[in-house]
Amino acid sequence: AQKITQTQPGMFVQEKEAVTLDCTYDTSDPSYGLFWYKQPSSGEMIFLIYQGSYDQQNATEGRYSLNFQKARKSANLVISASQLGDSAMYFCAMREGLSGGSNYKLTFGKGTLLTVNP
Amino acid sequence: GAVVSQHPSWVICKSGTSVKIECRSLDFQATTMFWYRQFPKKSLMLMATSNEGSKATYEQGVEKDKFLINHASLTLSTLTVTSAHPEDSSFYICSARDRLSTDTQYFGPGTRLTVL
Numbered sequence: 360a361q362k363i364t365q366t367q368p369g370m371f372v373q374e375k376e377a378v379t380l381d382c383t384y385d386t387s388d389p390s391y392g393l394f395w396y397k398q399p400s401s402g403e404m405i406f407l408i409y410q411g412s413y414d415q416q417n418a419t420e421g422r423y424s425l426n427f428q429k430a431r432k433s434a435n436l437v438i439s440a441s442q443l444g445d446s447a448m449y450f451c452a453m454r455e456g457l458s459g460g461s462n463y464k465l466t467f468g469k470g471t472l473l474t475v476n477p
Numbered sequence: 478g479a480v481v482s483q484h485p486s487w488v489i490c491k492s493g494t495s496v497k498i499e500c501r502s503l504d505f506q507a508t509t510m511f512w513y514r515q516f517p518k519k520s521l522m523l524m525a526t527s528n529e530g531s532k533a534t535y536e537q538g539v540e541k542d543k544f545l546i547n548h549a550s551l552t553l554s555t556l557t558v559t560s561a562h563p564e565d566s567s568f569y570i571c572s573a574r575d576r577l578s579t580d581t582q583y584f585g586p587g588t589r590l591t592v593l
Contacts, residue, residue, distance in 0.1 A: 403570075404572070459577075
């Protein structure tokens with residue numbers, strides 16, 4: 360079974376609108392971390408936002424917020440007020456185990472290609 | 478976020494030659510770095526984990542003698558593609574683990590390797 364599932368190969372959004380990118384995960388470890396990265400056409404992977412499994416509140420970073428629903432094992436990324444520069448591939452990733460622990464590998468989803476239309 | 482540099486950003490080489498790619502964490506010490514390979518329109522594939530002061534840990538199916546990794550200091554890891562062949566052409570991207578924060582991996586800008 361896939362550990363990280365991104366069901367949307369591609370998404371379109373109108374400039375200035377909000378968009379939600381889906382991510383579900385599968386783990387039996389009670390301690391884990393969830394990450395979202397943005398990869399523009401230039402190729403660099405840009406870290407956007409982090410959510411720890413024990414965090415009580417949803418993570419937010421500027422226009423990015425993470426809709427963390429633990430019982431559903433989902434960690435959707437919400438981008439508010441989309442900009443043309445948001446057009447990129449977005450990857451959801453998970454690290455199983457405690458932060459700073461011995462298990463530090465990331466498992467990536469297949470990604471969602473977001474296109475922001477003017 | 479933390480800054481990771483990677484050099485070169487692109488390289489073209491002849492088949493049979495070796496290519497070295499450097500990955501540096503610029504503003505934090507990284508005892509652990511990672512090397513990934515990415516094919517077009519695909520997700521990242523972890524090749525190996527680079528540990529400062531010890532041997533790298535390779536993922537299943539990755540040839541150790543083909544992809545040599547050296548983690549010489551707390552801020553530098555290198556990947557050497559030895560005797561490169563056209564099938565080694567790919568996008569190689571490194572990351573450095575910032576263990577002190579949320580254990581986030583920060584990525585370099587990547588290196589596009591083309592083997593003729």
